[in-house]
Amino acid sequence: MSTVDLAHPSPCAPARAVSPARGDDDFGVYVHWPFCLAKCPYCDFNSHVRHGGIDETRFLAAYLAELAHFAALAPGRRVSSVFFGGGTPSLMQPATVAAILEAIAQAWRLDAGAEITLEANPTSVEAGRFAGYRAAGVNRLSLGIQALDDASLKALGRQHSAEEALAALALAKRHFGRVSFDLIYAREGQTLRQWRDELTLALGNAADHLSLYQLTIEDGTPFAARHRAGTLRTPNRTEARALYALTQELCEAAGLPAYEVSNHARAGSESRHNLLYWRGRDYAGIGPGAHSRIPTDGAKRAIATAKMPEDWLGEVEASGHGIASDTILSAEEAADEYLLMALRLSEGIDLARLEAIGGRVPNEARIAALQHEGLVTQNGARLAATTEGRLVLDWLIAELAA
Numbered sequence: 239m240s241t242v243d244l245a246h247p248s249p250c251a252p253a254r255a256v257s258p259a260r261g262d263d264d265f266g267v268y269v270h271w272p273f274c275l276a277k278c279p280y281c282d283f284n285s286h287v288r289h290g291g292i293d294e295t296r297f298l299a300a301y302l303a304e305l306a307h308f309a310a311l312a313p314g315r316r317v318s319s320v321f322f323g324g325g326t327p328s329l330m331q332p333a334t335v336a337a338i339l340e341a342i343a344q345a346w347r348l349d350a351g352a353e354i355t356l357e358a359n360p361t362s363v364e365a366g367r368f369a370g371y372r373a374a375g376v377n378r379l380s381l382g383i384q385a386l387d388d389a390s391l392k393a394l395g396r397q398h399s400a401e402e403a404l405a406a407l408a409l410a411k412r413h414f415g416r417v418s419f420d421l422i423y424a425r426e427g428q429t430l431r432q433w434r435d436e437l438t439l440a441l442g443n444a445a446d447h448l449s450l451y452q453l454t455i456e457d458g459t460p461f462a463a464r465h466r467a468g469t470l471r472t473p474n475r476t477e478a479r480a481l482y483a484l485t486q487e488l489c490e491a492a493g494l495p496a497y498e499v500s501n502h503a504r505a506g507s508e509s510r511h512n513l514l515y516w517r518g519r520d521y522a523g524i525g526p527g528a529h530s531r532i533p534t535d536g537a538k539r540a541i542a543t544a545k546m547p548e549d550w551l552g553e554v555e556a557s558g559h560g561i562a563s564d565t566i567l568s569a570e571e572a573a574d575e576y577l578l579m580a581l582r583l584s585e586g587i588d589l590a591r592l593e594a595i596g597g598r599v600p601n602e603a604r605i606a607a608l609q610h611e612g613l614v615t616q617n618g619a620r621l622a623a624t625t626e627g628r629l630v631l632d633w634l635i636a637e638l639a640a
């Protein structure tokens with residue numbers, strides 16, 4: 239068995255119902271803002287530093303044009319969530335966010351109660367824009383805090399202190415009804431004791447949601463080079479499992495159990511937008527390197543846009559969209575994707591849905607064997623990975639898909 243990384247975007251806890259599934263027709267819009275103040279040495283997201291600044295007005299015009307293109311590909315949908323992700327969307331002017339939200343409301347039907355999330359970095363300059371984002375219509379903020387001590391923040395190459403992060407969190411809680419923050423654990427030299435103290439502090443300050451990612455060493459990053467050279471030591475598998483187990487224990491005790499591999503929430507406060515991905519629903523992704531899943535003639539269309547911001551901008555200005563790849567998923571691909579995503583959730587997969595998509599339902603003997611090993615639980619048509627199962631999620635998915 240291969241073990242999965244407990245990191246972003248990966249494992250979690252015993253089966254527990256998340257907020258009731260809303261209609262199958264839920265539709266999300268993701269907006270990718272690909273710019274950052276500095277590139278963190280562990281990060282391989284589609285994020286870029288532009289020291290000379292960018293022409294935000296020109297980019298906004300491109301976002302609006304691409305939005306119109308996607309509205310024509312998926313007309314008439316009811317938008318239940320919007321997510322501004324990055325990169326660092328808190329570098330956007332609130333007026334840019336407001337203009338994009340207005341365009342979304344015009345292009346589709348925006349639910350009155352839609353969840354509208356923006357990812358923010360907790361520097362004081364960015365915190366100064368929180369009121370503007372709230373006024374623009376954002377009602378959920380996701381803060382990238384990463385660590386709660388200055389030495390760790392420095393080692394992670396972050397541009398903020400722990401004090402600034404906690405101040406930004408307090409301000410966010412004043413402005414937004416819903417607030418989440420991210421921490422990265424299993425960092426260099428991090429002991430169980432240190433993580434217990436840090437997570438306890440985090441839980442004491444948490445609002446309704448926490449994303450707790452185990453540090454992943456991503457190829458091509460400065461951290462990967464140091465890891466290869468032996469100058470960056472991360473916890474071994476046994477230590478990482480212990481950190482993961484402690485994370486589950488403390489979060490459950492604090493009333494924020496895992497509903498996904500790395501995501502914890504109070505009941506009813508799960509990220510509705512991310513649930514769309516994990517439940518295999520439809521969404522449009524706008525901006526450089528964004529992905530979409532849009533239905534077409536009973537199948538699913540997988541679309542991705544050009545990753546480099548300036549390439550994307552040029553494409554949109556020339557043809558109204560930055561689409562770089564556009565394929566129709568086969569039934570088998572769509573079923574594999576559903577299995578891969580939904581097994582991350584503590585609610586698990588719906589076997590009837592897996593079959594409807596075109597996947598092979600694992601035979602009873604195989605499920606019984608996995609149950610016997612304590613790796614899955616079954617409740618009617620729902621099959622979920624246990625905490626142990628999530629530790630070997632890649633292997634489990636391969637077993638179920640075989």
Ligand SMILES: C[S@@+](CC[C@H](N)C(=O)[O-])C[C@H]1O[C@@H](n2cnc3c(N)ncnc32)[C@H](O)[C@@H]1O
Binds near residue numbers: 325
């Ligand atoms: C796309 S980033 C955007 C958030 C924002 N720019 C920030 O850095 O605060 C989303 C989250 O992914 C997590 N992340 C990024 N790279 C990671 C890595 N190599 N290992 C673990 N978590 C990572 C961080 O917690 C980060 O907040």
Ligand code: SF4
Binds near residue numbers: 278
């Ligand atoms: S972690 Fe966030 S701030 Fe750092 S480079 Fe990645 S996207 Fe940018």
